[in-house]
Amino acid sequence: MARRCYGSTSVVAFLMVCAALVSVINVGQLSVFLRTKRHTAYGPDTGLYSIGYTLRGNLSMESCQAVPDSLVGKLNIDLGAALKSPTPSKHQDMLPGGAWSPKSCVSRQRISIIIPFRDRQAHLDILVYNLVPVLKRQKVAFRIFVVEQFGNKTFNKGRLMNIGFTEARKHDEFDCFIFHDVDLIPEDDRNMYTCSDNPRHMSPALDKFNYTMLYKSLVGGVLSFRDKHFTKVNGYSNLYWGWGAEDDDMHKRLSASKLSVERPSITIGRYTMIKHDKKDVSSVRLSLLKTSTTRYLKDGLNTLEYKLVETRLEKLWTRIIANVGDPPKNQTENPL
Structure with a gap:
């Protein structure tokens, strides 16, 4: 009798579980979430939601086109428009922290x-102002991170990117x-903000240089990586204080890691550069470059040190403020 009751109880429990699943799973409405670290915030209209759960799309939807029909090609860049209206109505569908994903299809890649x-x-x-509409037309799910150096010490771009x-x-x-x-504004939305099989230098042609690539090893400006490739090259060097050469160092890391660099055509990979002054030019950048290939495995992600000051979810980006430390008092010698 006890065995029969136990069997009946198991069947009932099984049927209850099935019923619960049927009531929850509606293939037409089921959305896929990837769980990561939770960051709870208040949305403008929906109350509490978790930034750490990203909507990947409806299971009944198809993947977005690799080259969407919504692209328009060459763009007319108005550098002054953003200053007149820094948060236009077309950005209202973005989540706090600068996150967005298409609602009509499942994005093929999720971009940081x-x-x-x-x-x-x-x-x-x-x-x-100019980039967000491009990303939306490309149908990529994205989140923008602004990594700000705390204080007024010499700028270290490599550490900030790491x-x-x-x-x-x-x-x-x-x-x-x-x-x-x-300071680089894309001029053509056919230049896809996605990753390829190899790292991709997306900005080979700048208006400042008459849309010609200055040298073959150029990878500065806009550069895309898959996680495994950025880890393989050990990220950027942490040693370049002041302007210049951290990008040339990256090219040497790519070569030493036997990673090829892809580029869009010169007619599509075009950018407008906002004029600005270059300050704090590195005095040791050229000497550091000479040691790039022997140094890269012990200078980068695996030696990165910083203090996280604040992470703030703003309307159009996640602002990460970090103290990157102090530059060495004497940069005339290679510390490694």
């Missing part, structure tokens, strides 16, 4: 845009990381 930053708010407003990569992965799982200078 990492922008190293300090004291150039007008440039940031112009970039995001910090951006490290911190972004705490917020979500991304398929692609794009390191983006704050």
